[in-house]
Amino acid sequence: MASTADFKNGLCLEFNHDIVTIVEFQHVKPGKGPAFVRTKLKSLTNGKVVDKTFNSGEKITTARVEKRPHQYIYNDDMGYHFMDTSTFEQIPIEEKLIERPELLKEGQMVDILIHDETETPLGVELPPFVELMVTYTEPGIKGDTATNTLKPATLETGAVVMVPLFVDQDIMIKVDTRDGSYSERVK
CATH class of the missing domain: 2.40.50.140 (Nucleic acid-binding proteins)
Structure with missing residues (x-):
């Protein structure tokens, strides 16, 4: 559990039965009324971006997401294939989970976001x-x-x-x- 005071870009949350990450946020303290936090949340499962306003101090459930280094090998009709550099295990990932698949080069290192509880890949993060x-x-x-x-x-x-x-x-x-x-x- 976390509160809105713990918000930072890249924080992963469980929201509306989905796993989302905070793209951007802004704390707002109006002259009249309680403070609140405006956020842009991006779904890690389907890529949609949603605007959401939280009351200041509201409790939020955080999702445990791990970044694991993988090497891009090749792609075919099953998806894009990546290899874990420590275990040499290969995993296929759908194209929709990769932000810019056209910039992937064979042998390139990437970080794969994996949900800790279910061990499912949520997305691929290319280097900047x-x-x-x-x-x-x-x-x-x-x-x-x-x-x-x-x-x-x-x-x-x-x-x-x-x-x-x-x-x-x-x-x-x-x-x-x-x-x-x-x-x-x-x-």
Whole structure:
């Protein structure tokens, strides 16, 4: 059990017969009336985001969720397959439980959220940035740097990311997995 004073981003709760995580929260103390907490809750089972207001001091049941390191191996019609690096046990996970599956590269390390009581996987957390090779992009025009123009680039995983004009084919780039955007070139 926890109260609204214990809220922090990433805290997992049992809410409406579901397991949710707090995406963002805000304590509000109006001039008149009791204090309350506005939250955005994301379901770990179906990915829906819900706005919910809690009264200040309200008791909430927390869910025990563990992050376990796994290595991405491959995907097929059964889902995406990951291997536990300590036990070498493989588990398949559905595509809907992965935030940005198009950025997964074979051999990449990820964290899998697993519910402690039922031992079921709830989601896959990619690292904040991944380094991927650009396999195809149109060549940039020399001297066209007056504006902050972007062009599409296809990466080794098949994902398409908008990159600046100076990025060419066969260049390693860093991609932000939270929003799928270009971050920087890898030296």
